[in-house]
């Protein structure tokens with residue numbers, strides 16, 4: 328990678344890095360312009376040291392032959408194969424063995440995040456309906472792919488001794504809106520893991536956002552759970568927040584939040600007029616018991632989704 332810091336912008340090969348357009352527990356995303364094809368891209372910048380630390384932290388017992396970074400590279404190879412209108416497209420990965428940063432070049436989804444929460448002007452039911460339907464298709468494609476191919480996730484889960492792996496990090500911040508108002512899901516590929524059983528999040532880990540976590544992933548010592556059902560929960564919490572402007576469970580601390588997620592039933596604001604079908608759909612997605620929770624195929628034929 329030719330890094331030209333002469334001008335005020337970093338130049339990586341044909342990409343000129345511009346302003347930051349996104350950030351999260353994973354790192355940050357910058358707008359990038361390619362002179363080669365006069366097109367803008369979203370450049371996600373990860374730190375290899377941090378990925379190693381997180382993967383490294385995950386490992387207990389004898390060290391495996393493959394370095395944790397190999398897993399990330401294999402993960403990226405899976406990501407490159409993802410091709411669906413509702414999943415953000417990975418164009419290429421720039422990796423200089425001598426550099427700590429790993430650059431993932433994605434297609435630019437022009438309008439960015441669908442909705443920033445909390446907000447006092449959430450989306451209408453109609454708007455949320457179209458966004459939800461497209462997100463469902465993207466998630467279905469992803470879960471199908473990862474269940475059909477021996478996805479890295481399963482290997483990753485077993486090699487890190489059943490650490491808790493959240494399948495995908497579904498939340499409003501990872502639903503991106505194209506210039507034509509279509510949705511693409513981002514941040515599907517890199518496994519999000521969180522450490523420890525006391526439900527505290529290791530600092531700086533790539534763990535997903537606590538408010539979207541399913542109850543079964545919060546039970547100490549409970550190592551095995553189905554990523555798919557956890558994704559449906561996260562999609563339900565996301566749908567709730569698109570309509571009501573905030574997450575279904577709120578608390579002043581993470582442990583308290585986790586108690587609410589495990590114990591409290593979902594409440595709908597009185598003053599917010601929504602259809603019964605929508606409420607029923609959300610309730611079925613936020614079912615505490617993952618085996619009773621509605622599945623993606625059932626959602627596709629549910630009353631609200633087909634209304």
Ligand SMILES: COc1ccc(C(=O)/C=C\Nc2cc(OC)c(C(=O)O)cc2Cl)cc1
Nearest residue numbers: 348349356369433436437438439513514515
């Ligand atoms: C206002 O205009 C804006 C246009 C685009 C953006 C934007 O793209 C933001 C994040 N992007 C991403 C994040 C990802 O992970 C967390 C992944 C991934 O790892 O899958 C991929 C992408 Cl693209 C922001 C503002």
